[in-house]
Amino acid sequence: MRICRNRKAVSSMIGGIIVLTLFLSALSVMVFISQQYDSYQSTVETMNRKDIDAFSENLAPVYPGLYFNSNQTETQGTCNPYCYQYVLYISNDAAMGTQITRIYINSTDTRPYSQGAAGQAVGCGNLCSFDSSSAPQPFHFLASSAFVNPSEFSHQLIFYTNNTYTLPCSQACGAYGLNSVAIVTSRGRVFSFQWPFAPTGVATVSYLTTGILQIAYLGSGNPGYASTNEPAAVSRGSGGTSVAGIYCHSEPNATKIATGSAYGTLWFVNPWATWTIFKDAFPLTGANHTQFFAVVKVTNNQGGPIVITRGNMWLQLTVPQTQNNPAPGSMVILTVGGPLVGTYYNGAFTFAGSQTTVASLTSVLLVYRINIWSWVGNTQISQVPSGVTFSGMATMTNDQEGGGTTAYFSGTSILDGLYVKSGC
Amino acid sequence: MQERFTVENTFFNTTGTNRRLLIFVRNVGAEEANIVAIYVNGVNFGTTGSGGTCNVPVTIPVKNACEFNVNFQSLSPSPKTGDTLYVIVASARGNRATYTVRIYIPGT
Numbered sequence: 001m002r003i004c005r006n007r008k009a010v011s012s013m014i015g016g017i018i019v020l021t022l023f024l025s026a027l028s029v030m031v032f033i034s035q036q037y038d039s040y041q042s043t044v045e046t047m048n049r050k051d052i053d054a055f056s057e058n059l060a061p062v063y064p065g066l067y068f069n070s071n072q073t074e075t076q077g078t079c080n081p082y083c084y085q086y087v088l089y090i091s092n093d094a095a096m097g098t099q100i101t102r103i104y105i106n107s108t109d110t111r112p113y114s115q116g117a118a119g120q121a122v123g124c125g126n127l128c129s130f131d132s133s134s135a136p137q138p139f140h141f142l143a144s145s146a147f148v149n150p151s152e153f154s155h156q157l158i159f160y161t162n163n164t165y166t167l168p169c170s171q172a173c174g175a176y177g178l179n180s181v182a183i184v185t186s187r188g189r190v191f192s193f194q195w196p197f198a199p200t201g202v203a204t205v206s207y208l209t210t211g212i213l214q215i216a217y218l219g220s221g222n223p224g225y226a227s228t229n230e231p232a233a234v235s236r237g238s239g240g241t242s243v244a245g246i247y248c249h250s251e252p253n254a255t256k257i258a259t260g261s262a263y264g265t266l267w268f269v270n271p272w273a274t275w276t277i278f279k280d281a282f283p284l285t286g287a288n289h290t291q292f293f294a295v296v297k298v299t300n301n302q303g304g305p306i307v308i309t310r311g312n313m314w315l316q317l318t319v320p321q322t323q324n325n326p327a328p329g330s331m332v333i334l335t336v337g338g339p340l341v342g343t344y345y346n347g348a349f350t351f352a353g354s355q356t357t358v359a360s361l362t363s364v365l366l367v368y369r370i371n372i373w374s375w376v377g378n379t380q381i382s383q384v385p386s387g388v389t390f391s392g393m394a395t396m397t398n399d400q401e402g403g404g405t406t407a408y409f410s411g412t413s414i415l416d417g418l419y420v421k422s423g424c
Numbered sequence: 425m426q427e428r429f430t431v432e433n434t435f436f437n438t439t440g441t442n443r444r445l446l447i448f449v450r451n452v453g454a455e456e457a458n459i460v461a462i463y464v465n466g467v468n469f470g471t472t473g474s475g476g477t478c479n480v481p482v483t484i485p486v487k488n489a490c491e492f493n494v495n496f497q498s499l500s501p502s503p504k505t506g507d508t509l510y511v512i513v514a515s516a517r518g519n520r521a522t523y524t525v526r527i528y529i530p531g532t
Contacts, residue, residue, distance in 0.1 A: 043425055047454070050428070054452070101450070102489065104433045127435040127446070186487065188430040188452035 054187035058093040062154050065089060065195040066181070068167065074160055077136035083160035086167070088141075090155050090183065090191075092148040099186040100146045103130040103159060106180045107168050123168040124179070130159045138162035169196050428453030429484065431513055431523035438529045443497035449478075449513050449521065450489040457484045458516040462492055465510055469494045481516070505529045 066086050073082040092098055107123030133140035141159035148155045161167070168178045177194040184190050429451045437444040445464065451457045460481045461468050470480055478490035492513075496503060503509070504527065511523040 047426055047428075050454075101487070102432070104435075104448075106435065126437075129448075182433055184432045184450065186452070188428065188432070188450060190430075190432050 050187070053096060054185075054189055056094050056096055057098050057185055057187055057189045057191075059098060059148065059183055059185070059189075059191040060091050060093055061181070061191075061193045061195070061197075062089045062091050063197060065193065065197055066167065066179070073163075074136040077133070079136045079138060079160060079162075082163050083136055083138050084163065084166055085136075086159050086161065088157040088159060088181070088183075090148060090157065091153045092151060092155065095150050097150050098148045100141070100148065100157060100183055101132065101186045102184040103141060103157075104128070104180075104182040104184070105130070105167065106182075108178055108180070124165065128161070128165070136160055139165075167195075426454035427457050427515060427517050427519050429457040429459070429513070429515065429519070429521050431511060431521045432489070434511070434523060434525045436528060437493075441497070443495060443499075443503060443529070445494045445496055445509065445511070445525075447492040447494060447511060447513065447523070448489055449484065449492065451484040451486055454486065456486060457519075458482075459484060459490070459492075459513060460516045461512075461514040462494055463512040463514070464494055464496050465499060467496075467499065469496060469498075503527050503529070 066088055068084070068086050072085045073079075074085045075082045077083075088103070105124045105128045107125050128139055130139055130141050132143040132146050134143050136142070138160055139162065141157055145155075145157045148157075177196070179195045180192060181195050182190050182192040429449055431447060432450050433448040435446040435448075437446060447462065449459065458481060459478075462470065462480055478484070478492055480492070482490060484490050494511075496509065507527045509525050509527060511525065512520050513523075514520045
């Protein structure tokens, strides 16, 4: 009997052990699976967090974008005999720090940094890339300046070219957008901008603002751009002799508008601004044509109208264009040409004397509209069917303010833009 | 999952009859990236010629960048200014980075 009772106890114990073993085995498997899942989830969350961090980065260039001074050279490190030093100004609009790992600069122009400085005409036409370096080194930036703190404004990142490379327009040649700058961060984001920045206001006397867009021109100065190569397509700035701080066309027949009487030549240069109010004010009629409008600023109303009395070539003024009693301070818009087809380059105009005056030293702004055409350089590459109109703007992808007809448009659309001035 | 790489820049080298595209790929992930193919408009060109620092297949260490030189001259129809190139960089793990760029070839 005792033996029987003992056997019953053994079986119970064995059963218990088996149950316990099964339980522990299941538990260990559950723990293992749980750990694996946790590891997976942890990795997913880590990478998601990295993605969010990357998307949160927000660098923005601030004026002047890049700064260069020919006297600002560096002789330390491997800069032998010296490197030119540039400063990149950027702001961090994000709430987290950003590490810059590389900078790319591609120049669309290889003119000297200052047009009057011969022998320096080497831009980054073949793409320059700047990596991090602890000491000054050609085509590197200082690692100590590569981190931009959260919300830091106007951070200065220092980088170097060698002693022959200078970026075009480094010293205020008056052009803009000649260098494409791309800033790469350690999280894989790329922030780019065109430098020098496009002007957002008029340098001297006035500016026009329409909606979100400011239309501006560069004012007086010592124009150095010779237009003798035009109307053949030329690169922006080529053929120039010297420029002191600004860019504008130097037209032999152009005069500053000092009184109510003025004359000059309006030139067809590349569009670089849009002015959509003209679409409403002067509806396009028909297809395949260009309309031009002259814009002047009124300073004094002497009881007479603003009149353009004569034009030739594409201006085609057979009837004086008049606007009566413009108010002082207002901008007067006069149709001066069109509808025309094709490329038109320049034409003379005259503002009648003894009439309402326009702002002293004000240049005449010519606003154009092109309907239908699509261009590469001065070559028509496509034409939409007659009667078809488009809305929206064409995309400017190259040489946004060049001389001549080197503008590169993609797509077909109505272009509204600011064109020409005389009397720079 | 931890593989991240991006095309951070491209550059056309179109001197003379050259029709080459430099593609800069950076590994921004937590593991090395094994780049095995580069497609331009659906065509696997691989990498050819000098000028690049890497040829496919290549393993890019974390935080490093590679410069691939792709000759796209044989694209049909012949590439010209204004055309769009759709670039895909593919890794052995099946991830890919894409980049779209418009061609600018002086004189075309």
